[in-house]
Amino acid sequence: MGCTSSHSARVEDEIPKSQSVIRSAVLIQKWYRRYLARAEARRRCTWTIFQSIEYAGEQNQLKLYNFFNNMLSQMDTDALGQPKILRALSVSQRPVLIDTKTLEEEDNELLRLSDPDTIEVESTYRGVHLTFPLTQAQLQSLIKSFKTKQPLHAKYLIQLLLETRAALKQKANINYATTSIAKQMTVCGDLHGKLDDLYMIFHKNGLPSVHNPYIFNGDFVDRGRNSVEIAVILFTCFLINKNEVYLNRGNHEDHVMNLRYGFVKELVKKYSMHAKRVIRLFEDVFSWLPIATIIDHKILVVHGGVSDSVDLNFLATIDRHKFLSILHPPRGENDTANLTDMQLREWKQVLDILWSDPRGQHGCHDNTFRGGGSYFGPDVTDYILSKHKLKRIIRSHECKPEGYEFCHNNKVLTIFSASNYYEEGSNKGAYVKLHGPDLEYQMVQYMSSKGANRKVTFAQRVTRVESSAIINLREKILGSKTELLEEFRKLDPEQTGKVNQYKWCSVMGCVLDMDLPWRTLRPKLARCDENGMVAYETTFEEMRIYHRYSGNGPTVTEMLYRQKDNLETLFRILDRDNSGQISMEEFEEVIQLLVKQQNMNCPLDQISDIARSIDLNHDGRIDFNEFLEAFRIVDSFGKFSEVQQQDLKSISSLDSIMTMKNCSFSMGTKRRISNLDDIKEYRP
Structure with a gap:
């Protein structure tokens, strides 16, 4: 009896114990799921910030051409009655409706300007010496040379571009690729100057060959630091394997985009003596890139997407070379109004191919997020595929986040090959291999950065990327501080310094024109009191815009900081000789028009003071690198330690910033100097 009772007692004790263990396990699971859900919500919010800032910049770029035209109509004229700035116009602004003789003359002028025989290779040059026709061994030598930071000499770069141009001119607007020999095809998306990602693709998938064909779907350049090297490698691959390497044009193979997003700046830095001819030649080569590729008459590969008006048969007939820039309609002999419906249709279809994005809603309408191209829904995809007897669309x-995404019932695949695009750990890169008679998908993902090998948890990666996104967002907020404060104070008639959260979110969204989850972001940007009222001035508390010349007032400083990307683009258009300098008069004219565009009241003497503050050596020329370096985001009220102040004083030019790896700046200073692309990698 005793034994039986003892056994029963033990069983009764074990039942509640096991229930407790199960209950604990369930609680842990719930906590962990909640933890992951919150991390995922933060990741999505961060992603929205980065994309909103990126697309806002592209939208501004599209508007820049109209602004530039307004400038032409308002600026002082020269002795011939033409706007002075017109002398500096890029070739991309030339009229496209010109006769054959003019085209032939322009072609001869380009070849004369780009004559490689006028360039001597120095005896000190240790890079690759190209000979044509190119070989696979030379391709491997180029890759090895670029890995050791050895650039290609200007003479060989120009020779390569001329050979590429001649080969591309023989290609149709739409490539027709086949897998009949290789039984496979690899499609890569945007690379954006990220050379490590291209190396990763070749490491995993092999170099292009007859049995390993590739399609590179645009956006080879801009944003990254190695756009030149990527273009050289891709053009070399194309020249070696003209029928196995297909190059589609992207929206960044565009001279005006290159002025803003870094490629022109990179060319000037790497080929300063020969920058003019190299830039001009790249611009022309980009205009000869095909618009689309069709694989086995089944899959359409385009950079952006489609619209309900896209007609591939019509696209095949246009002169793609005349679209040196897609950011504006082609100009007639006098103005855009003289264009025929046919010419506008051509431009609109190329714009849609390069700039459009898919959306889940049916229909087709203007892409307001980017400012160009169209949004196209599943019904538009079905219509285009049915019309041209295709099965799928691959776009970039x-x-x-994962490097790829399916939509529209898996009939549209987005492929993006630049990993860590926004920030270290922000996204994977990917490429797709198509194989078999039905061209089945095989996705390959990677993350090429050095940090990818470190063991970083999902939450740690989210925190790091989130911090970078918040810094970028604060920069946008500070650029509109005056406008934001004006709107807050309208909603705060008693001047309490506080508004409710709804009003705070409404003002932030309306003034910045950014559709973000402001209620979620509020704790990271502004403080609330115990009643939930937002102290709106705390939105600007942690950082402020610094400019070494303080006499221009906060409003003008904010305007110049907010417009610095537009200013840089205009500056590079004006800087015909790529010297990095323009005249004081030209700079003042640009500032005056920016002030007028912003509806600001800024006296002319203040604008002159701004210009003089930049002209430190009083030679009547503006060094724009110095102008850009003069703007910084710093701690509010200038609360720097003595060490940080000394660090700031030591950064006196853009050249010194470019060599920060060799400087022993404090980490605090590296955190605070965050507005220049050249030093963003130094944020901890």
Whole structure:
């Protein structure tokens, strides 16, 4: 009896114990799921910030051409009655409706300007010496040379571009690729100057060959630091394997985009003596890139997407070379109004191919987020595929967290090959292999950065990327501080310094024109009191815009900081000789028009003071690198330690910033100097 009772007692004790263990396990699971859900919500919010800032910049770029035209109509004229700035116009602004003789003359002028025989290779040059026709061994030598930071000499770069141009001119607007020999095809998306990602693709998938064909779907350049090297490698691959390497044009193979997003700046830095001819030649080569590729008459590969008006048969007939820039309609002999419906249709279809994005809603309408191209829904995809007897669309143009994304019932695949695009750990890169008679998908993902090998948890990666996104967002907020404060104070008639959260979110969204989850972001940007009222001035508390010349007032400083990307683009258009300098008069004219565009009241003497503050050596020329370096985001009220102040004083030019790796700046200073692309990698 005793034994039986003892056994029963033990069983009764074990039942509640096991229930407790199960209950604990369930609680842990719930906590962990909640933890992951919150981390995922933070990741999505961060992603939205990065994309909103990126697309806002592209939208501004599209508007820049109209602004530039307004400038032409308002600026002082020269002795011939033409706007002075017109002398500096890029070749991309030339009229496209010109006769054959003019085209031939322009072609001869380009070849004369780009004559490689006028360039001597120095005896000190240790890079690759190209000979044509190119070989696979030379391709491997180029890759090895670029890995050791050895650039290609200007003479060989120009020779390569001329050979590429001649080969591309023989290609149709739409490539027709086949897998009949290789039984496979690899499609890569945006690379954006990220050379390590291209190396990763070749490491995993092999170099292009007859049995390993590739399609590179646009956006080879801009944003990254090695756009030149990527273009050289891709053009070399194309020249070696003209029928196995297909190059589609992206929206960044565009001279005006290159002025803003870094490629022109990179060319000037790497080929300063020969920058003019190299830039001009790249611009022309980009205009000869095909618009689309069709694989086995089944899959359409385009950079952006389609619209309900896209007609591939019509696209095949246009002169793609005349679209040196897609950011504006082609100009007639006098103005855009003289264009025929046919010419506008041509431009609109090319714009849609390069700039459009898919959306889940049916229909087709203007892409207001980017400012160009169209949004196209599943019904539009079905219509285009049915019309041209195709099965799927592969496109790029949008960064995706996993490097790829399916939509429209898996009939549209977005592929993006630049990993860590926004920030270290922000996204994977990917490429797609198509194989078999039905061209089945095989996705390959990677993350090429050095940090990818470190063991970083999902939450740690989210925190790091989130911090970078918040810094970028604060910069946008500070650029509109005056406008934001004006709107807050309208909603705060008693001047309490506080508004409710709804009003705070409404003002932030309306003034910045950014559709973000402001209620979620509020704790990271502004403080609330115990009643939930937002102290709106705390939105600007942690950082402020610094400019070494303080006499221009906060409003003008904010305007110049907010417009610095537009200013840089205009500056590079004006800087015909790529010297990095323009005249004081030209700079003042640009500032005056920016002030007028912003509806600001800024006296002319203040604008002159701004210009003089930049002209430190009083030679009547503006060094724009110095102008850009003069703007910084710093701690509010200038609360720097003595060490940080000394660090700031030691950064006196853009050249010194470019060599920060060799400087022993404090980490605090590296955190605070965050507005220049050249030093963003130094944020901890």
